[in-house]
Amino acid sequence: METNPIRLTAWSEGSGCGCKIAPAILEQILASSGSFSQKDPKLLVGNSSKDDAAVYQVSDDLAVINTVDFFTPIVDDPFDFGRISAANAISDIYAMGGKPIFANAILSWPVEKISPELAAKVMEGAKEICRQAGIELAGGHSIAAKDPIFGLSVNGIIHPRKIKTNSGAKAGDLIYLTKPIGIGVLATALKREKIQEKDYLNLLDTACRLNTIGDLLGNHEEVHAMTDVTGFGLLGHLIEMTEGAGISAEVEHSKIPLIEGIQEYINQFIFPDNTYRNWNAFSPKVSGIQGMDLVKFCDPQTSGGLLIAVAPENKDWFEETMKQEKQIVWKIGSFVEKRNLAVEVIP
Template identity: 80%
Template sequence: AKVLEGAKSICKTAGIELAGGHSIAAKDPIFGLSVNGIVHPRKIKTNKGAKAEDLIFLTKPLGIGVLATALKRQKIKETDYLNLLDTACRLNQIGAVLGNHEEVHAMTDVTGFGLLGHLIEMAEGAGLSAEIEIERLPLIEGIQDYINQFIFPDNTYRNWNAFNSKTEGVKGMDLVKLCDPQTSGGLLIAVAPENQTWFENTLQAENQVAWEIGKFSEKLDFTVKVS
């Protein structure tokens, strides 16, 4: 009942109806939703439309996987647990707004492949390279303490092993921030630099925060460079 109440509350926030469903007999609790909708073909944003010189924005801080692992290991602090819930339960509603504007060239969400994996998908899909600054990456407060204790998902290393050959400049344990699998992560968005003011004003009007973390360039020897 509590799970269904949570689902209904999120659907209400998103302005959609929760309708239908079926049950599964299984050893472990399983719950999920599928979403059906209609979209105009010209308003579909893919992860392949970025252009050289586009700025890269991220709409949620990183670290959900780190904090979720700390929770599973019963190591998480109360304040960090609340930060985990707040970040993971926040909807990416701004995507529906930005889908209406051609100034946004590409958009994708950061999930299981981490920031690095999904950024590589965007770059390769557009035939480009990307450069980001590690100090610009937004992080959920407190995750560095857990990283220092080697508390992060096992799949972090899986992601790093898959993507490190396409990456330059990653130092030490910075790989955790870049490869941390996110559940309900933020959106990666490509916007032309001449539209930056419009983009930031649009976000402000929707009470949405975003961080500029780098830019796309013409294809170079690397896919993603971290500085």
């Protein structure tokens, strides 16, 4: 881990996607501003569906995807901050089943207090991830402000009939996850200067890994829905899928994958404050989560994995395809007909 003269995480209360506005407050803001009222028939996906990105149809066989994602520092190293921010933003395009085509940067920087050279390192990290995604960091906008903030606006393309929303799951579908949980826990350990070197490397490996498999899965009708797991945690984004589809989910607690080493930090009560914010928002809609297990379900992820709904009759095809693509997946449960609660967790 590189040592910087300035710890970027010292400039943020909540790091990464953990600094998201609470779900209830966000919904209040959108409702009060009239953001849920969208009448353009070419806007195929907008605010009303709580999805990962907006999708606008430009022709019979082409739609444009756009997303904006930015946050305060999640790590101290500026290059790594740029990498994580870029991977997180590009993920929204993959979560819709789309192909990213270019991105623009969003930069807020306290230039009188933090060296502009460090901001340049953030940009270099973002460009490296864009290179891996096969896109250009084409431009952007910057401001001088008191807090360091970075992210991307990313554009992608998709066929209008191949869009993967977070509301397309059907009862019986199997639920798969493409990354283990624990990014928020490790980021908090870093912020509190408690993290071990090997765990920092696990944090980077997970958060900088692109969800490119989403582009491939956009071409397959066997996949009914996708979303990525970010600031609202596994539970929050799974609930968005169930409520959007009018169904429920049954999740096996023992099948939830965790980044190696995070339980040690949880045992020391090292996890983001916004874990409790997520739990308070979503606990009335779930059963079967006991004690500190809530951390695994509500840990805010930054550049987390994809949640994927797959038709049960296509289980073998899906798992074989993932193996061929060298994409690790975990089957964590299934969607079921609507029950009293959105999610039921079983051992």
